[in-house]
Amino acid sequence: NSVIATFCYQAAHGEKLRIDNPDTLLALVHIDNLCRKIIGVCQNKPEGRITIEAEFHPSLGETAALLTTFAAGKLPDGNNRFARLLFECYQFCCEN
Numbered sequence: 001n002s003v004i005a006t007f008c009y010q011a012a013h014g015e016k017l018r019i020d021n022p023d024t025l026l027a028l029v030h031i032d033n034l035c036r037k038i039i040g041v042c043q044n045k046p047e048g049r050i051t052i053e054a055e056f057h058p059s060l061g062e063t064a065a066l067l068t069t070f071a072a073g074k075l076p077d078g079n080n081r082f083a084r085l086l087f088e089c090y091q092f093c094c095e096n
Contacts, residue, residue, distance in 0.1 A: 001028055004063070004089060011067035012093035022061025027054035030085055056082045 003026065010017050029052055037052050058066075066076070066083055070090045076083035 001031075003060070004028065004086065005093075007063060007067055008086070008089045008093040011071045012090055014071070017064045017067065019060045019064055022059060022064070024060045025057050026060065026063065028056040028058070028082075029054055030056075058082055 007017050009015075033055060034052060037050075041050055063086065066086055067090060070076070070087055076087040078084065
């Protein structure tokens with residue numbers, strides 16, 4: 001998820017996003033869901049390997065395009081959960 005933080009920071013501060021291959025797919029997990037999974041593991045102490053499935057698989061190009069629209073003042077589509085969460089990260093970077 002570090003690419004998301006980096007891109008959000010760059011977009012929020014007017015920096016150019018560097019993308020070598022816009023078709024590269026990301027495998028992303030939102031921090032809230034990761035924390036819920038960790039808490040569940042601590043409480044239930046399951047045996048064996050623990051896996052956390054990616055929730056979102058956007059491309060680098062799609063991610064950059066959304067951030068570009070946010071930087072231009074456009075709000076995310078309320079029906080697109082990834083766009084809403086990305087916008088929250090972008091807003092945080094705008095404030096810092």
